[in-house]
Amino acid sequence: NHYTVSKRERSADLYSPGGEMGHRPDMSTIVYCNKIREAYKDIDIVIGGIEASLRRFAHYDYWSDKVRKSILIDSTADLLIYSMGEKQIVAIAESLKNNVRAKDITYVRGTCYLTESLEDIQDYIEIPSYKDVSIDKYKYAQASKLEDDEQDSIRGHILVQKHGNKYLVQNIPETPLNREELDEVYNLPYMRNYHPIYEAKGGIPAIEEVKFSTVSSRGCFGDCKFCAITFHQGRVVQSRSKESILQEVEEITKMPDFKGYIHDVGGPTANFRKPACTKQLAFGACKGKDCLSPSVCGNADVDHSEYLELLRAIRKVPKVKKAFVRSGLRYDYIMADKDDTFFKDLVEH
Numbered sequence: 001n002h003y004t005v006s007k008r009e010r011s012a013d014l015y016s017p018g019g020e021m022g023h024r025p026d027m028s029t030i031v032y033c034n035k036i037r038e039a040y041k042d043i044d045i046v047i048g049g050i051e052a053s054l055r056r057f058a059h060y061d062y063w064s065d066k067v068r069k070s071i072l073i074d075s076t077a078d079l080l081i082y083s084m085g086e087k088q089i090v091a092i093a094e095s096l097k098n099n100v101r102a103k104d105i106t107y108v109r110g111t112c113y114l115t116e117s118l119e120d121i122q123d124y125i126e127i128p129s130y131k132d133v134s135i136d137k138y139k140y141a142q143a144s145k146l147e148d149d150e151q152d153s154i155r156g157h158i159l160v161q162k163h164g165n166k167y168l169v170q171n172i173p174e175t176p177l178n179r180e181e182l183d184e185v186y187n188l189p190y191m192r193n194y195h196p197i198y199e200a201k202g203g204i205p206a207i208e209e210v211k212f213s214t215v216s217s218r219g220c221f222g223d224c225k226f227c228a229i230t231f232h233q234g235r236v237v238q239s240r241s242k243e244s245i246l247q248e249v250e251e252i253t254k255m256p257d258f259k260g261y262i263h264d265v266g267g268p269t270a271n272f273r274k275p276a277c278t279k280q281l282a283f284g285a286c287k288g289k290d291c292l293s294p295s296v297c298g299n300a301d302v303d304h305s306e307y308l309e310l311l312r313a314i315r316k317v318p319k320v321k322k323a324f325v326r327s328g329l330r331y332d333y334i335m336a337d338k339d340d341t342f343f344k345d346l347v348e349h
Contacts, residue, residue, distance in 0.1 A: 002026060003063065013230070018033045018202030019066045024062070033075035046092060047071070048081030053232045056082050056112050056170060057147055057161055058130040067134040070161070070168045072112055078102035080112040082233040083232060084218065086185055087174050109153070110174030114166045121158060121169060125150065127163035151234060151257035154284030166274035176219060176238045183244040186215065192255070212258060213326070214248050216240060216265035216310065222277040222330055229268040235285040242310050246317065253319040260319060265311060266327030271334060271342070276300050296336040304334070315349065322349070 002021065003009055009021070022039040025031040029051050036045060055071035071079045079102045081088045088110045095105045106113050118124070127146045128139040143161070150156040151173060159170040177185065192211065194204040217239040220229045245265070252258060264270075275281055276291040277299040291297050314323040325346070334343055 005217070007063065010227050012205070014202060014206040017198045017204065019205045020201075020283060024112070027066065027074075029071060030075045033077050037076045037315070042152055044079075044096065045075070045077040046079045046081065046102050047075055047077040048085050048088075050228070050232060052077075054084040056080055056226050057143065057159075057168065058133050058163070059322055066285070066323060067140065069130050069163055070112070072114060072168060073163055073166075078113070079105055081110060082112060083110050083174055084177075085110065085174075086177060086181075092227060097226060106169070107171075109171050112168060114163075115169055116166055118160060118167055118169075121160070124158035124160050124169075126160045126162070130164070131162075140186065148231070149287050151231060152232070152287075152289065153236075153282040154282075155287065156284070166231075173234065176234060176236050179239065182218075182238055182240050186240055186244055186248065187228060192251075203229050209263070212252055212255075212262055213264035214245055214252070214265075215267055215271065217273055218273060219225050220268035221280075222269055223290050223293075227268075233268060235291075237272045237277050238266075242306075245310060246313055249314050249320065252305050256317070260321035262320060262323040264326040265314060265323055266325055268327070269330050269333075270294075270325045270327045271304055271329050273274045273310075274301070292330065292332055300333075300336070302333060302336045302338075304337055304339070308342045308345055311345070311349070 002013065002024075011021070012019040013024065018271050027114040027227045029047055029049075033045055033047060036043065040159060040334065052071055052075075055068070057070055058067055059070075060066075061068045068074065070080075077218055079092065079282040081092070091108045091113075092102070092105055095108075103113070105111070106115070116120075125146060128136075133140040140249050147159065150159055153175045158172060162170045193205050198204055217237055219233045219235060219237040220227075221235045221237060223230050223235055249262060252262065276285075276297065278301065279299060280287075285291075289297070291300055295304065311323055311325075329346075337343075
C-alpha cells in the first residue's frame with residue numbers, strides 16, 4: 001500500500017493511524033516474522049492471509065521486478081495457511097494444543113510446509129523449481145498453470161516445488177465452508193471498528209470503505225487471470241443465508257453514525273450466490289475450462305432470484321434507505337439470465 005502501480009510513493013497509508021505513511025514496513029509478513037524469529041529463536045510461527053496465500057510458491061514480485069522464493073522461506077515461518085483458513089486454524093490449534101510443533105504439522109489441508117525429503121509424500125505433482133522459474137519464463141508459465149489447475153479441493157493434488165535443497169509442499173486445498181459454517185463465522189461478535197487506541201491519532205481511514213457493507217459470498221467462478229481471488233478463495237462460490245445477512249444489516253443500522261445506506265452487498269463477484277453448476281460440488285471445477293469464457297458454459301445454472309430476494313429484503317429493513325452493490329457484477333452472467341427482473345431492479349434501485 002505504499003506505492004502506486006507506477007511505483008511512486010503514496011501520500012497516505014489508509015491502513016495506518018490517521019492515514020500517515022511510514023508506520024508499516026514493505027513486505028510486512030517477512031519483516032515481522034524475521035523480527036519475531038530474532039527475538040524468540042525457537043518459537044512456532046504460522047503465517048496466513050492474502051499476502052502469504054498469494055506468495056506461497058516462487059512468484060514474480062512487481063516491486064522488485066524479480067522472481068522471489070516462497071514467502072515461507074523468506075519469512076522463516078514454520079507453516080503457511082493459504083485460502084481463507086478457518087478450518088486450518090482450528091486444526092492447527094488442536095495440534096499445537098497437543099504439543100505438536102508447527103514444523104511437524106504436515107497433514108492439514110490448505111497449508112504449505114518445507115521438507116528436505118519427499119519419501120513420505122505420495123500422489124504429488126512437482127512443478128518447475130524456483131531456480132527454473134526465476135530464469136525461464138516458459139517454466140514460470142508452466143508452474144503457474146499447474147498451480148491454477150490444482151487449486152481445487154475435490155480433484156486437486158499435492159504440489160511440490162524445489163527451492164535449493166528443500167521442497168515447498170502445498171497440501172490439497174481445504175474444502176469450502178458450507179452455508180451453515182459460513183454463517184457461523186460471520187455471526188461472531190465482531191466489533192466492526194478499528195481498535196480504540198487509534199482514535200486519538202485519527203482512526204484507520206480504510207474502515208470507511210467497509211464499515212456499512214456486508215459480505216454475501218466468497219469464491220468466484222469468473223476465474224479472471226488478472227485477479228487473485230481464485231488463487232485465494234477458489235472457484236466454488238459459497239454464500240451466507242439471507243437470515244444471517246439480514247441480522248448483520250440490522251446490527252449495522254444500530255451504529256451511531258449509520259446514515260441509512262448499505263454501501264455494498266457482495267463479494268468477489270456480487271451476483272454469484274452459488275456454484276456455477278451442480279457438477280462442481282461432486283467433481284470440482286472443470287480443469288482447463290472456464291465457466292464464463294469464451295462464452296457462458298451450457299451447464300451453468302444462471303439464476304439471480306436469490307440475490308434479488310436478498311437485496312429486496314435488505315431494502316425493507318427499518319432505517320435502510322438504499323442498498324448498493326459496489327463489489328462488482330459479471331455482466332455476461334446477467335445477460336445469460338433469461339429472466340431480466342434482476343437487471344431491471346438493479347437499475348431502478
